[in-house]
Amino acid sequence: MKINYPSDAQALRAEIAAAAARMIAEDGADYGTAKRKAAKMILGSQKIPGDVLPDNAEIEAEVREYQALFFGEEHAEHLHHLRLIALEMMEKLRDFSPYLTGAVLNGTASEHSDIHIQLFAESSKDVAVFLLNQGLNYDVSEANHFLHAGRSLEILSLLWKGEAVHLTLYEQDDQRQIAKSAGNRKIEKADLNAVRTLIKENSTE
Numbered sequence: 001m002k003i004n005y006p007s008d009a010q011a012l013r014a015e016i017a018a019a020a021a022r023m024i025a026e027d028g029a030d031y032g033t034a035k036r037k038a039a040k041m042i043l044g045s046q047k048i049p050g051d052v053l054p055d056n057a058e059i060e061a062e063v064r065e066y067q068a069l070f071f072g073e074e075h076a077e078h079l080h081h082l083r084l085i086a087l088e089m090m091e092k093l094r095d096f097s098p099y100l101t102g103a104v105l106n107g108t109a110s111e112h113s114d115i116h117i118q119l120f121a122e123s124s125k126d127v128a129v130f131l132l133n134q135g136l137n138y139d140v141s142e143a144n145h146f147l148h149a150g151r152s153l154e155i156l157s158l159l160w161k162g163e164a165v166h167l168t169l170y171e172q173d174d175q176r177q178i179a180k181s182a183g184n185r186k187i188e189k190a191d192l193n194a195v196r197t198l199i200k201e202n203s204t205e
Contacts, residue, residue, distance in 0.1 A: 009052050015042055017054035021062035025070070028112020031056050063108045071110075079109050080202065085163050086115045087195050092134065093167070096121045097175065099189040105198075106188055114164040118189060124154045124169040131156065143168070 019038035023029040029037070039048050067075045082104045090098040102116035103109040121127050131138055138158040144151075156167040190198060 009049070012042065012052040013054045013058065016052065017058045017062045018066075020054070020059050021066045024059070024063050024108075025066045025110050028110060031059055035059065060106065060108055067108065067110070075110070076202075078111060079104070079107060080199070082109050082113065082115060082163060083195065083199050083202075085161050086117065086165075087192070087199060089115070089160055089165055090117060090192050090195060093117070093119060093127070093130070094192060095130075096127055097172075097191070099191055100195050101189045105190055105195075114166055115160075116166050116168065118168050118170060120170045120172050120175045122172055127156065127167065127169055131158070136160070138167075 016035065016038045019041060020029075020031070020034035023034040023037060024031065035053060039053060043052075083100075086100050086104055090100065096119040099118040100116070101118055103113045104115050119127055128138075136158050138156040141155045141157065142152040143155055144153070154169045156169065158165055158167075
C-alpha cells in the first residue's frame, strides 16, 4: 500500500487506533501488542512508517469510545467493582503509601484488566511480611525501573476477592523522584483519598 501524505497517514493512524482499541477491549491485549497487531493487520508485511502509528493517548480515546458504545452500563458496573476492590486493598496497605494506576484508574478497564497499585516502602520485605501475615499468598516478578536504568522493580501479584492485583514495590525515595518526573511524562496515579473521591463521584452520576 502506497501512503499519500498527509491525509492517508492520518486515516491510517485512526484506523490502527480503532483496531487496537477493539483488541484491548475485547481480548485484553496490552497497548503495545494491540498496536503492532493492528498495524500488521491493516498494512500487511510492509515496513510501517512511525507517523502512522497512533500513540497510547489516541488508542485510549478509542478504547473509551468502544466501551461506551458496546458495553455501556455493564462496563460502568465492572469498573466500579474493580475500583472498590482496589480501594479495599489500598486501605489494607495504607502504611505503604499506596497509589492506584492503570486502566482501573483511568476508566478503560475491561473484564480482562488487572488492578495495579504502586507501593513505597523502606524495604520490599516489609510488604511481603505484611501480606503473609494477612494470609495472602503472592507470586513475585520483576520489571525495569523507569527512573533508574539497570535497576529492577519487584512486583507482587495475588488474587484478592477474585481479581488479580499487582503491587509494584518502589523505595520511599522514588516517590519524590516520580513526582519530579511527572513534568516530563504523563504519570497517572491516585492515592487513597483520590480513589475514594473518584468512586463517590462516579456513584452519583
